Amino acid sequence: MRPALSVILLTTLIGVGQGLFVALYTVQVFDRIGLIQGPTSPAFYPLGCAIALAFLAVGLGASFFHLGHPERAWRTATMWRTSWLSREVIVLPAFMGCVFLYGLGHYLGWTQVPILAGLDATLIVGAVGTVLCTLLFLCTGMIYACLKFLQEWHTPLTVINYLLFGSASGLMLAAAYAAIVEPGLVRFFAFWAVGFTLAALLGRSASLIRNAHLKPRSSLQTAIGVKHPRIVQSSQGFMGGSFNTREFFHGMSSAWMRSVKWMFLLAVFPIPLALLAAGLVRGVPALLAAAFLVQYAGLLAERWFFFAQANHPQNLYYQRIS
Amino acid sequence: MTQLALVIDLNVCVGCHACVTSCKEWNTSGVAGFLSDDNPYGKDPTGTFFNRVQTFEVGEYPNTQTVHFPKSCLHCEDPPCVPVCPTGASYKREEDGIVLVDYDKCIGCKYCAWACPYGVREIDEHRHVMTKCTLCVDRIYDESLPAAERKPACVMACPTSARLFGDIHDPESAASKAIQESGGYQLMPEWGTSPANHYLPRHKKEIKVREEDLERVDNPLKVDGRLPKPALKSPSLDDVTSW
Numbered sequence: 001m002r003p004a005l006s007v008i009l010l011t012t013l014i015g016v017g018q019g020l021f022v023a024l025y026t027v028q029v030f031d032r033i034g035l036i037q038g039p040t041s042p043a044f045y046p047l048g049c050a051i052a053l054a055f056l057a058v059g060l061g062a063s064f065f066h067l068g069h070p071e072r073a074w075r076t077a078t079m080w081r082t083s084w085l086s087r088e089v090i091v092l093p094a095f096m097g098c099v100f101l102y103g104l105g106h107y108l109g110w111t112q113v114p115i116l117a118g119l120d121a122t123l124i125v126g127a128v129g130t131v132l133c134t135l136l137f138l139c140t141g142m143i144y145a146c147l148k149f150l151q152e153w154h155t156p157l158t159v160i161n162y163l164l165f166g167s168a169s170g171l172m173l174a175a176a177y178a179a180i181v182e183p184g185l186v187r188f189f190a191f192w193a194v195g196f197t198l199a200a201l202l203g204r205s206a207s208l209i210r211n212a213h214l215k216p217r218s219s220l221q222t223a224i225g226v227k228h229p230r231i232v233q234s235s236q237g238f239m240g241g242s243f244n245t246r247e248f249f250h251g252m253s254s255a256w257m258r259s260v261k262w263m264f265l266l267a268v269f270p271i272p273l274a275l276l277a278a279g280l281v282r283g284v285p286a287l288l289a290a291a292f293l294v295q296y297a298g299l300l301a302e303r304w305f306f307f308a309q310a311n312h313p314q315n316l317y318y319q320r321i322s
Numbered sequence: 323m324t325q326l327a328l329v330i331d332l333n334v335c336v337g338c339h340a341c342v343t344s345c346k347e348w349n350t351s352g353v354a355g356f357l358s359d360d361n362p363y364g365k366d367p368t369g370t371f372f373n374r375v376q377t378f379e380v381g382e383y384p385n386t387q388t389v390h391f392p393k394s395c396l397h398c399e400d401p402p403c404v405p406v407c408p409t410g411a412s413y414k415r416e417e418d419g420i421v422l423v424d425y426d427k428c429i430g431c432k433y434c435a436w437a438c439p440y441g442v443r444e445i446d447e448h449r450h451v452m453t454k455c456t457l458c459v460d461r462i463y464d465e466s467l468p469a470a471e472r473k474p475a476c477v478m479a480c481p482t483s484a485r486l487f488g489d490i491h492d493p494e495s496a497a498s499k500a501i502q503e504s505g506g507y508q509l510m511p512e513w514g515t516s517p518a519n520h521y522l523p524r525h526k527k528e529i530k531v532r533e534e535d536l537e538r539v540d541n542p543l544k545v546d547g548r549l550p551k552p553a554l555k556s557p558s559l560d561d562v563t564s565w
Contacts, residue, residue: 001436068430068450075409075427082405085433089408146406149439149513217512218439220378224391225507225521228380234388237342237374240367243444247435313510314441317376317393 001150002250003307006066011140012169012299013059014092015162018133019170019196020052020177021099023189025126030188032123039182042106045122048177049103052170056096084146088139095136098129137163144310151214152310157207164200165268169299171196172272172292179285186288190280194273197295201269204302208261211309218313233319245318250308260305267298325399325419326457327490327518328477329497329506330392333525334484337375337390344479345373345394345455352460354425358448370446372455373476389524392485394476395442395455396509396517397421403434403443412452419491419518420459425451439513457487490518 024045031038039045064070076089105111105122114120141159148154171193178185220231236245272295279287349372350357359369373394380387397414401421404412411427412434414420423434428451435443435452443454458474461467471478477485488497497520500506506520 066431068432068445069428072409072427072429075411075429076431077408079405079408079410083408083433085406085431086408143433147402147437149402150436218510222510222512224378224389225509225523226378226380226389230380230382232379233376234379235377237339237376237393238367238371240361242368242371243435243447244441247432247445248441312436312441313439313513317441 001307001310001312002247003304004066006062006064007307008300008303009062010059010066011162012165012296012303013055013062014136014140015166015299016169016173016296017052017055017059017099018095018136019167020048020055020173021095021102021170022130022133022167023171023174023192024048024052025102025130026192027185027188028123028126036188037184039185041182044182045106046103047181048174049099049106051173051177053096053099053103056092056099060092060096084139084142088136088143091132091136091139095129095132098125098132101125102129134163137166144306149218149313150310151216152211153306155207155210157203157210161200161203161207164196164203165299165302168193168196168200169292169295172276172288172295175276175279176285176288176292179279179288187280190276190288193276197269197273204265204268216311216313218316220316223313223316233317236318236320239321242318244314248312248315248318252308257305257308260301260308264298264301264305267294268302269298271295272298323419323491324417324489325397325491325518326462326488327397327419327497327520328394328457328474329486329488329490329500329520329522331484331486331500331504331522332389332391333522333527334482335375335390335392336482336484337377337388338481339375340479340481341392341476341485342371342373342375344475346371348458348461348475349456354456354460355446355449357453358446360447368447370444370453372442372444372453387524392476393440393442394519395421395457396440396515396519397455397457399516399518400514402513402515403438406433406437408433418489420457421454422456422459423452423454425449425453428452439510439515440517462487490520 027038030036064073067073076086079086080090102122102125105125110121112120116124138159141162144153145155145158171189175186175189175193178189221227224231272291275287275291275294279291346357357370361367362369373392376391376393378389378391380389397420399419401414404414404421408431409427409429411424413422413424415422430445430450430452432445432452435445443452446453461475462472464472473487477487486497486500488495490498490501492498500522501520504522506522508517508520
């Protein structure tokens with residue numbers, strides 16, 4: 001498949017926003033239970049939510065560039081019974097609403113007023129937001145995982161990796177954010193960022209190994225229904241390109257593919273972890289920010305690779321111009 | 323329930339592309355809008371087509387066969403492109419099983435094209451909507467046309483009658499009979515899409531001349547044996563002959 005920049009930006013940016021929101025809410029829950037010391041700065045939650053919202057909004061905005069008719073985007077909410085894309089379109093704004101309310105609640109001091117079973121409004125909104133956040137990861141992953149003949153995507157690992165990558169990058173950002181606003185929480189976020197980054201390494205390695213051993217179920221024999229073992233296309237039916245030759249081929253060499261794979265494996269896992277460790281030891285917020293930026297850049301490459309690696313069975317029909 | 327479909331006979335298709343041009347001509351002239359055509363005479367021509375004829379070489383030289391293979395939307399009975407559409411623009415008609423795109427609802431997200439294993443959906447890059455074969459839905463029900471012409475444009479155009487059009491759920495239709503009698507098959511059965519369009523496989527054509535075609539088995543009067551069989555020395559027709 002040809003990776004679309006708009007979709008790469010959408011999936012990576014909302015992942016960061018989701019991860020950051022869950023990081024903020026986890027602090028509040030852990031603080032409430034008494035496991036950690038909560039933030040002292042009153043700006044911590046509202047500002048964090050604003051940053052998460054910004055990531056979500058830019059991601060949502062980028063997705064519009066993927067559409068031929070963005071003015072009809074409202075129609076996408078109608079087919080939620082069957083379409084994961086439609087479900088994502090519903091869950092994403094609902095989740096953004098929760099993030100907004102959560103930040104607003106902290107800004108307006110709703111934390112002081114218990115409204116249900118001793119819990120304040122922000123804890124309840126945050127819980128709803130966390131559920132929606134998980135659903136959003138599920139929807140985003142299932143958009144790709146549900147396409148059974150794109151065998152590289154048709155695995156639970158797709159959903160798991162979206163969740164792990166989103167959480168890891170969000171926690172990286174949370175660590176960098178805390179280094180500036182609330183230094184007391186840096187170690188807490190860093191601990192979880194390392195955990196999720198390592199989990200993502202496991203998940204992505206598993207999917208890379210799985211995809212390396214895939215056997216395509218479709219062949220030229222099944223594509224045209226001729227049983228002979230040797231079939232060669234001598235004409236795809238037209239001399240120039242078409243939508244089918246542009247949308248489904250990334251057009252890059254296998255050497256390029258290999259280098260992108262190693263680039264993202266380095267940029268998403270070891271380099272950010274090293275920068276994070278260096279930042280913690282030396283206490284330099286800039287190193288933590290660099291850890292997030294390098295990991296995000298790596299995630300852009302990871303997502304490019306994710307799309308490019310999927311080999312669509314329709315490509316069997318478009319092998320040769322004449 | 324009706325399921326309209328095409329049945330394409332690979333024995334007969336000669337790869338002339340008449341169905342491609344006829345399809346383009348009919349569908350670019352309809353009320354649904356034109357089909358894009360960029361640089362038609364330039365260096366890198368591109369455009370939207372609902373139908374393509376491809377060519378495959380089967381076998382090892384010199385024992386090869388050229389298979390011309392027309393491909394358009396197969397109007398699957400379980401179309402994977404329909405449930406993924408977020409707006410409901412992509413749908414399968416209850417009454418005749420045609421898979422269609424509502425161009426006024428389509429947002430051009432291309433997700434349905436990703437969900438089609440056959441690569442028969444093409445986005446129109448000027449109208450920014452997904453387009454595909456409609457089985458000439460604006461033709462086959464048009465009562466202003468003579469009944470014999472209420473067929474898809476590709477079927478009308480085919481000079482060798484390689485394309486049959488009909489209801490494959492009606493066992494009496496010509497399309498159904500062709501599928502049953504000539505071993506019609508579906509493309510990529512491994513994905514369970516159950517395409518409505520079928521292809522008739524190539525079969526060997528050879529003329530067998532048997533002994534009894536030349537000489538009757540029951541030759542009671544041995545008349546056949548008395549056919550003129552001139553002796554070697556007798557004069558041939560080239561010479562002046564007595565009979």
